[in-house]
Amino acid sequence: MENTELPPRPLLFDFEGVSMVHHFTDNWEKVQNFQARPDDILIATYPKAGTTWISYILDLLYFGQSAPERQTSIPIYERVPFLESYFHVIPPGTELADKLTTSPRLIKTHLPVQLVPKSFWEQNCRVVYVARNAKDNVVSYFHFDRMNKAHPEPGDWSHFLQRFMDGKMVFGPWYDHVTGWWEKKQTHSKTHYMFYEDMIEDLGRDLDRLCSFLGLSPSVEEKTRVMEGTQFDKMKSNSMTNYSSLPVMDFKISPFMRKGQVGDWKHHFTVTQNEKFDEHYQKNMSNPNLQFRTVV
Numbered sequence: 001m002e003n004t005e006l007p008p009r010p011l012l013f014d015f016e017g018v019s020m021v022h023h024f025t026d027n028w029e030k031v032q033n034f035q036a037r038p039d040d041i042l043i044a045t046y047p048k049a050g051t052t053w054i055s056y057i058l059d060l061l062y063f064g065q066s067a068p069e070r071q072t073s074i075p076i077y078e079r080v081p082f083l084e085s086y087f088h089v090i091p092p093g094t095e096l097a098d099k100l101t102t103s104p105r106l107i108k109t110h111l112p113v114q115l116v117p118k119s120f121w122e123q124n125c126r127v128v129y130v131a132r133n134a135k136d137n138v139v140s141y142f143h144f145d146r147m148n149k150a151h152p153e154p155g156d157w158s159h160f161l162q163r164f165m166d167g168k169m170v171f172g173p174w175y176d177h178v179t180g181w182w183e184k185k186q187t188h189s190k191t192h193y194m195f196y197e198d199m200i201e202d203l204g205r206d207l208d209r210l211c212s213f214l215g216l217s218p219s220v221e222e223k224t225r226v227m228e229g230t231q232f233d234k235m236k237s238n239s240m241t242n243y244s245s246l247p248v249m250d251f252k253i254s255p256f257m258r259k260g261q262v263g264d265w266k267h268h269f270t271v272t273q274n275e276k277f278d279e280h281y282q283k284n285m286s287n288p289n290l291q292f293r294t295v296v
């Protein structure tokens with residue numbers, strides 16, 4: 001679909017104390033009443049933290065051998081439905097999830113923890129959360145909003161950075177999101193909290209930890225296949241994982257699989273922006289136990 005056929009960029013509004021656009025609230029009644037199953041795995045992230053990467057890892061771990069045809073025929077956003085999404089170009093996330101016949105169902109959400117449908121907690125589902133350091137996260141989010149017509153206009157970089165610091169992002173403040181899910185581990189022990197930077201550093205180690213959480217014991221060959229298949233370059237050239245088939249995104253502006261690196265923020269932040277951000281960060285990171293790798 002050409003850009004001219006797309007609806008105008010949506011506006012941010014306050015939704016239960018969180019900044020949102022209508023694409024993620026239009027279907028709210030169904031989202032709220034969504035019926036989770038005990039073996040569902042909820043993949044939760046702040047946008048741009050590595051959702052697609054962990055989704056593909058999980059999909060390969062569970063279905064890489066039993067249903068290899070999934071990998072070449074169904075885009076990742078249908079294999080792993082985005083629960084709250086309600087776009088005009090694909091069926092609503094709740095509908096896609098309800099239609100899944102495979103077990104476990106892998107379901108993606110960007111919702112802050114307090115907005116997650118209660119059935120996930122009632123059914124005691126496993127949750128895999130991935131967090132990414134704030135600086136790389138905001139850079140990735142900026143380029144995403146430039147190319148994704150389902151998000152508000154980002155404006156220029158300094159404007160966007162200020163908005164991030166003010167928490168006026170779709171899905172709310174990064175600080176509340178990463179902290180809220182971190183604290184959820186205290187009451188929901190079936191939460192596995194991962195860091196994008198750790199995955200970049202040693203994916204094999206993180207895969208072992210993830211499998212132990214899931215109760216899976218992949219063979220060496222299987223593990224190698226997952227690690228190779230989910231390399232950044234492989235996913236970038238794979239039309240089933242690179243989002244090239246979703247027409248709300250304009251790849252001429254920026255690709256979905258952009259750089260896949262730690263530390264790209266250094267190419268975006270000025271010295272002054274960095275100092276201001278660091279100061280703001282110290283004030284806003286409320287839980288001292290949640291430590292991100294220092295990105296210098």
Ligand SMILES: Nc1ncnc2c1ncn2[C@@H]1O[C@H](COP(=O)(O)OS(=O)(=O)O)[C@@H](OP(=O)(O)O)[C@H]1O
Pocket residue numbers: 045046047048049050051052053136139140141143144230231232233235256257258259260261264
């Ligand atoms: N395999 C692999 N290895 C390393 N990095 C990867 C990988 N897959 C996706 N990415 C990077 O993750 C960023 C996209 O984040 P999400 O998938 O969470 O986006 S979304 O919220 O679902 O829209 C985006 O980050 P940036 O490149 O920094 O923009 C992707 O490039």
